[in-house]
Amino acid sequence: MTREPPAPEVALPDFRLEAMHWAQGHVVAGVDECGRGCLAGPVVAAAVVLPRDAALEGLDDSKRLTRDRREEFYELVLSQAVAAGVGVCSVAEIDSLNILWASMEAMRRAVANLAACPDIALVDGDRVPPGLVTPAQTVVGGDGRSLSIAAASVVAKVTRDRMMRDYDHTWPEYGLAAHKGYPTPDHYAALARHGPTPLHRLTFRLTKDA
Numbered sequence: 001m002t003r004e005p006p007a008p009e010v011a012l013p014d015f016r017l018e019a020m021h022w023a024q025g026h027v028v029a030g031v032d033e034c035g036r037g038c039l040a041g042p043v044v045a046a047a048v049v050l051p052r053d054a055a056l057e058g059l060d061d062s063k064r065l066t067r068d069r070r071e072e073f074y075e076l077v078l079s080q081a082v083a084a085g086v087g088v089c090s091v092a093e094i095d096s097l098n099i100l101w102a103s104m105e106a107m108r109r110a111v112a113n114l115a116a117c118p119d120i121a122l123v124d125g126d127r128v129p130p131g132l133v134t135p136a137q138t139v140v141g142g143d144g145r146s147l148s149i150a151a152a153s154v155v156a157k158v159t160r161d162r163m164m165r166d167y168d169h170t171w172p173e174y175g176l177a178a179h180k181g182y183p184t185p186d187h188y189a190a191l192a193r194h195g196p197t198p199l200h201r202l203t204f205r206l207t208k209d210a
Helices: 016-022 067-080 091-097 099-112 147-170 185-194
Strands: 028-034 043-049 083-089 120-124 136-139
Touching: 016 028, 016 120, 016 147, 028 099, 028 147, 043 099, 043 147, 067 147, 083 091, 083 099, 083 147, 091 099, 120 147
Parallel strands: 028 120, 120 136
Antiparallel strands: 028 043, 043 083
């Protein structure tokens, strides 16, 4: 009888990218956003400056954490961060700017909302947000590589999820607390029954393709 080989371990984010900038005396912020692929709700970004001795063992890209673990790390990150900022772009702004540029603007706002301006921002993805108040380095897949970006991904995700749970009280028939505005079958079914709310992005396809 043969045994299945063990699943490869997924490497956790670390401070290697930050260390290169710390060696030059720079203050480093990680930046990430949440909510680009949703049908409803704002896009939310966060910027986080972590200390070099942050005790965040097990912190990962927010998508790879359970809800309970995200909530735990959210509190840990905010209790240890040197600074943290959040930026939000509304549904109206998403429909006006388009989701890409609304995401960029949310990240710009997150960095601008930091209590202390960093020397460099590590930005998840391959684009630097226009108007950023600090130099930036893009990091593709950054939320799985940089601990600072992973921290920002958790802050952005938990902040947005809490907003969507609050919106669920206003529009309970849409199931927002469960799917957070993402394009799930239940969400499409609710849209077919009830039509869009003011929370829905009218420039997005709000019907499921046949």
